[in-house]
Amino acid sequence: MIVELGHFALILAFAVALVQSVVPLVGAHRGWGDWMAAARPMASAQFALIAVSFAALTWAFVTSDFSVALVVDNSHTAKPMIYKISGVWGNHEGSLLLWVLILTLFGACAAWFGGNLPATLQARVLAVQSSIAAAFMAFTIFTSNPFWRTSFPPFDGRDLNPLLQDPGLALHPPFLYLGYVGLSLAFSFAVAALIEGRVDAAWGRWVRPWTLAAWVFLTIGIALGSWWAYYELGWGGFWFWDPVENASLMPWLFATALLHSAIVVEKRESLKAWTILLAILGFGFSLLGTFIVRSGLLTSVHAFATDPERGIWILMIFAFFMGGALMLFAWRGAAMEAKGVFATVSRESALVLNNVLLAVSSFVVFIGTMWPLVAEMFFDRVLTVGPPFFNMAFTPFFVALAVVLPVGAMLPWKRGNLGTPIRRLWGVGVLAIALGALTWTIQTGGSILAPIGVVLGIWVVIGAAADLWLRGGRGSPADRLRRMARLPRADWGKATAHAGLGVTMFAIAAMVGWETEDIRVAHIGQSFEHEGYTLTLTDVQRVQGPNFISTMAFVDVERDGRFIAELRPEKRVYPAAGMPTTEAAIDYGFFRDVYLALGDPQEGGGWALRTYIKPFANWLWAGCILMALGGLISLSDRRFRVAAGERRAPPQAHPAE
Amino acid sequence: MRALFLAIVLGLALPAAPAFAVQPDEILDDPDLERRARSISADLRCVVCRNESIDDSNAELARDMRLMVRERLVAGDTDAQVVNFLVERYGEYILLRPRSDGVNLILWVSAPVMLIAALGIAGVALRRRTATEKPLSPEEEARLRQILRD
Numbered sequence: 001m002i003v004e005l006g007h008f009a010l011i012l013a014f015a016v017a018l019v020q021s022v023v024p025l026v027g028a029h030r031g032w033g034d035w036m037a038a039a040r041p042m043a044s045a046q047f048a049l050i051a052v053s054f055a056a057l058t059w060a061f062v063t064s065d066f067s068v069a070l071v072v073d074n075s076h077t078a079k080p081m082i083y084k085i086s087g088v089w090g091n092h093e094g095s096l097l098l099w100v101l102i103l104t105l106f107g108a109c110a111a112w113f114g115g116n117l118p119a120t121l122q123a124r125v126l127a128v129q130s131s132i133a134a135a136f137m138a139f140t141i142f143t144s145n146p147f148w149r150t151s152f153p154p155f156d157g158r159d160l161n162p163l164l165q166d167p168g169l170a171l172h173p174p175f176l177y178l179g180y181v182g183l184s185l186a187f188s189f190a191v192a193a194l195i196e197g198r199v200d201a202a203w204g205r206w207v208r209p210w211t212l213a214a215w216v217f218l219t220i221g222i223a224l225g226s227w228w229a230y231y232e233l234g235w236g237g238f239w240f241w242d243p244v245e246n247a248s249l250m251p252w253l254f255a256t257a258l259l260h261s262a263i264v265v266e267k268r269e270s271l272k273a274w275t276i277l278l279a280i281l282g283f284g285f286s287l288l289g290t291f292i293v294r295s296g297l298l299t300s301v302h303a304f305a306t307d308p309e310r311g312i313w314i315l316m317i318f319a320f321f322m323g324g325a326l327m328l329f330a331w332r333g334a335a336m337e338a339k340g341v342f343a344t345v346s347r348e349s350a351l352v353l354n355n356v357l358l359a360v361s362s363f364v365v366f367i368g369t370m371w372p373l374v375a376e377m378f379f380d381r382v383l384t385v386g387p388p389f390f391n392m393a394f395t396p397f398f399v400a401l402a403v404v405l406p407v408g409a410m411l412p413w414k415r416g417n418l419g420t421p422i423r424r425l426w427g428v429g430v431l432a433i434a435l436g437a438l439t440w441t442i443q444t445g446g447s448i449l450a451p452i453g454v455v456l457g458i459w460v461v462i463g464a465a466a467d468l469w470l471r472g473g474r475g476s477p478a479d480r481l482r483r484m485a486r487l488p489r490a491d492w493g494k495a496t497a498h499a500g501l502g503v504t505m506f507a508i509a510a511m512v513g514w515e516t517e518d519i520r521v522a523h524i525g526q527s528f529e530h531e532g533y534t535l536t537l538t539d540v541q542r543v544q545g546p547n548f549i550s551t552m553a554f555v556d557v558e559r560d561g562r563f564i565a566e567l568r569p570e571k572r573v574y575p576a577a578g579m580p581t582t583e584a585a586i587d588y589g590f591f592r593d594v595y596l597a598l599g600d601p602q603e604g605g606g607w608a609l610r611t612y613i614k615p616f617a618n619w620l621w622a623g624c625i626l627m628a629l630g631g632l633i634s635l636s637d638r639r640f641r642v643a644a645g646e647r648r649a650p651p652q653a654h655p656a657e
Numbered sequence: 658m659r660a661l662f663l664a665i666v667l668g669l670a671l672p673a674a675p676a677f678a679v680q681p682d683e684i685l686d687d688p689d690l691e692r693r694a695r696s697i698s699a700d701l702r703c704v705v706c707r708n709e710s711i712d713d714s715n716a717e718l719a720r721d722m723r724l725m726v727r728e729r730l731v732a733g734d735t736d737a738q739v740v741n742f743l744v745e746r747y748g749e750y751i752l753l754r755p756r757s758d759g760v761n762l763i764l765w766v767s768a769p770v771m772l773i774a775a776l777g778i779a780g781v782a783l784r785r786r787t788a789t790e791k792p793l794s795p796e797e798e799a800r801l802r803q804i805l806r807d
Contacts, residue, residue: 235713242708344783352783356775364768371755371764379760384702386710386753393768521681599680608681 006056086170176221182214204265247289350408406463453509460502497630504623
């Protein structure tokens, strides 16, 4: 009964979404206030209905209602409660419902917190947002309905994919979707502005918090996925340039670009058309990512034929929204005339360079991801584009970004000269290069990668700190600190996020450049040395888990006779799903992780055991957290909380710049 | 490979299945040859896996390919000969670093070409924007002088 209620709520929400995507548009066009005002309660109603629907599906999972086909396929009574809940979105149908839930949540937020928007703009934003929701609800109802019952309920379910039974991965999809879908609101704002024919500083100010929020979620989502790969896959890789990963990286790159160009719109009323285009492309790549991963198009062209219906639906949704928005852009985009002029050397130009690097790097990822498909379809060459290509083609863009970042961040708006920031930063540059050279001499042989990472990391992190310090003005350090504390939170957010990027870049380089590996057959009771650590395999046992059987090794880790940790790497078998997984054991440390993965028992006794020392591994995700934190600090800036809604004719001059 | 199928279906940003790749018994005694073997196998794709190199994959076939790489190395082949040997058997598909011949040239030059094009477009747009800041016309100059005099 509850399941049918959820099903019904979903259908009802679809009806509301259809009405909401038409009525407010007509109202805004004709100037009918009540038609426009209808958008707000409808947005709330849509969200409430989908929330009911989602709750009903969750209920079915929590109570293990095996009369629902989806629950049978993705749940099991013995599964821990948290994974019963995460099982709701651990499959195609349920994750689509989550997608719709978040879509309507953002729509409702635009209704609740958008009271200061002009009535016509808000009506149009809500209508566009609702049309996206309607398309995805139709997709859910007609091709991927999560509420279908089975005629013969089985005694127990088939269990969720064991790889997904993990705390990191339970949270990964919601965050990722909050990011993907959050970009839909930037898209709706862009389309609404094109319909209005007006983009100004106030528009930039409204669209930026939503983009920032989406970006923060996307950053966390990607970091969670990468962290999961690190500890779950058994050899500590964190990024594989897999099509599904690329599908999340491309929107992230566009969101980052959009974030920066929206600042120019907000502060200088420039780059308007470009910002609109970025907002459209950002969500476009989210949709494209969804299409790529859900149609199975990229793994094999033939997988596409196994479920052509779903792929074609998403392709149609993509074509409709992208085609429509881009046509509208071609028609109205030229009308977005820039007001603020700026010189070739200025903060604006630096942000243009940032946008060029980010957008082009995203297109590089796009081409690399799609190339096997293109080559097979048009040139009859079956080939692979793998990590070596992406590392080579993509990395230079981020190196370039890191090099220009501290300088660009210090340039004044409108007109500047390169001399000032270079004079202020040369000390940081010398320090970075000196420490990089020192690292290069200390490390015996090894790749040049890690020293470069050191140089870039220090340059970006200290550069961000120096920016804040210099913003503190002249005077005693105490005065400076006081003034720094009073800087807008947006400045702190900016410095934090930039420093986070520096930390992550350093960590990636350090981990790739300095990681060491040891593969051997370990015998119970025997010790071996690796990188100054003494590891002893003390025992291997079979352990029964709630819904799995584990082979668990017990390894004592010591250094210089001092006990550090007992690590327990495991191999698990999930009988219901019939799948093995490895569970690496990691001793997390500030400067290094000791990473152990257990392999198979060997003929003639002993177990295969892999030991890695991963330097600065935690710094990678700490950097991502810093980036997200920077976004959050920026989001709490006064100008988004107070008077965010006023349209000012000229953009306010920014003090002390 | 149910795991990777699920990953596709779910649209998650997660890669392939758990791996326990290079087995202790595969490792060559000569550390130099072993290092070469590792670096060669990191660039070769396991044919039955999704986007995994044979160095990372725990599939049976990947193990066969790794052993083949080591056999050829022990037999005295150069790195390029080893790679060609495997490509002849399994096809271009196994190269994670795509070749830069024929149409693949498009792939390899795309990054620099797009960057140059984007910088060019941005540069022209910026110049045009700066150019809109026209000097004052004689009438405007006169008007300005008048205002300043007042």
